[in-house]
Amino acid sequence: MKMLFFSAKPYDRQFFHQANEKHGFELEFLETHLGPHIVNAVDDGTPVVCTFVNDKLTEEVIGVLAAKGVKVLALRCAGFNNVQLDAARKHGIRVCRVPAYSPEAVAEHAVAMLLTLVRKTHKAYNRVREQNFALNGLLGFNLHGKTVGAVGTGKIGKAFCRIMAGFGCRVIASDPFPDAELQAAGVEYLPLEELMAAADIISLHCPLAPENKYLINRETLRKMKRGVTIINTSRGGLLHTADVIDSLKSGHIAYLGIDVYEQEEKLFFKDLSGSIIEDDTIQRLMSFPNVLVTGHQAFFTEEALRQIAEVTLRSVGRLMNGEAVDEEVILV
Template sequence: MEANKILFFSAKPYDKAFFTQHNAAYGFELDFLETHLGPHIVNAVDEGTFAVCVFVNDKLTAEVIEVLADKGVKVIALRCAGFNNVHLETAKRLGIRVCRVPAYSPEAVAEHAVAMLLTLNRKTHKAYNRVREQNFALTGLLGFNLHGKTVGVIGTGKIGRAFCKIMLGFGCKVVAYDLFEDSELSNLGVQYSTFEEVLKQADILSLHCPLTPDNKYLICQETLNLMKPGVTIINTSRGGLIHTSNTIEALKTGQIGYLGIDVYEQEDKLFFKDLSGMIIEDDTIQRLMSFPNVLVTGHQAFFTEEALSQIAETTLHNVQQLNKGEEPDPAVILI
């Protein structure tokens, strides 16, 4: 009998809804667990499970993957683009295939980055609360025009490209750094430069690159010193791109004027959970949220109907192809 069970970890009600809907065309047996995948739960995986489907905060260490292999798991299906939480060498050694969703409505993430930028700048979140209390005063709500500002973009893949196009529409000068220049963006007016020059020129800096061992703490004391005083930084990529304690110091001195983060290095202990009735012991995130010029959202940049539909469809299609012994698109297969 062909194995067709997919076990989901870190599953939320919206995951169950979208995957169940799209599974009507595939016929897999789906099982959903709310807990994240890690050493504490991996032994609960049933033998005969063909694939585990995981998200950004699941921990697929070498130890975890070895247990999955012993259980007969053949596929690790990431329902996200990033894969820094998977020990790929162990998966390859044990013959487990790893696939991902390399692009799911890049506009969703790009638009959220712009929403964070506008919220911080025009202080619409503060205005909303004021007006509800019948306070219509404008003092403290002063912003600045985006038109004419220099926007630096680090990473011009699908999400970075979408973000660049939006900022060009605002009338911004867009400078970018990427290992591979995008000729379409260059033709539209994006100016590619060195990483250091982008940092020096940018009034606004937006990060759109994956997290790798080479770029961890891309934003740190050294690189912050290259930036204009009062720079605005937006990060919708991965929390590890930013050295948080260095960033807090830069906020205190005014080197950073505004900070918007949808990701956080220690987010696995916080994000995707309702902690409203609990004491959060993470002093760093509490310090960040205490700044009036910092906006934190809980890794929601991807969270649109279009993106969730594409994530479900692409993930199920990847697993189906691997189950049939076929090779998915090279962009989605990691090993």
């Protein structure tokens, strides 16, 4: 049974080939992202298409895939905001994802970004390599005793809360569905506005949906403490980037760490070191000394990639056999 991959990188080939030894699919990998420009290149009779976060599964694309015989769309990621689910339902295409691939990987990356920013280890690294051992300009602050707000306490947010509690932080959270284990461990759930007003550090761990697009915007930023630190390892569309830049310029945001960016499909997962980047917004962000940008790297651990490959292949096999799987995106 053939599986056609889009947005495939060498590490996708490595981990999917390893996992496929016990599944026996015919795997084909394309580096290009999936969109209207390439969808007609899918061979007729291809039953499974596997995509990633920046592939565009519009109604037009899904219609072409259905006409070519695609039965399953396998998302090797947790989010599915890039898929027109109504179109998939209309054409009888089943959609699966990987809702929990090593939540600790993303949570730990959020903490790594936070520590890098507040202790300026990236700047110290560059200085020392130039034999500059001066400490001026490297002053940081303790995480111990700070109030850390987690927006979203699913598997990733929950892992993040546990880590920050270990640092001796006061951990507060906002989520429509409070987690009883976190509450028992001392995490205090607050309405989102109260969290924003109380937190020294805010880390985003919620999915992107129409109702929370631009969750961080001019108005919500005004409710935050001056000197707030914001970390986003979830989805770029949670931040209104222009408003965030204004807040950085005014000094209201002290530190910003982002592993995601609203226009990232034109940039991330590519080597653009020899190119002129025309996106003035990302260039402006990267010009701030108190901003750290990584290229959608938070998921990128051996454990997570093994889990992504195994869960994806297992789910596809079961769906093609007409079975139900927990990883299927419910089309309602």
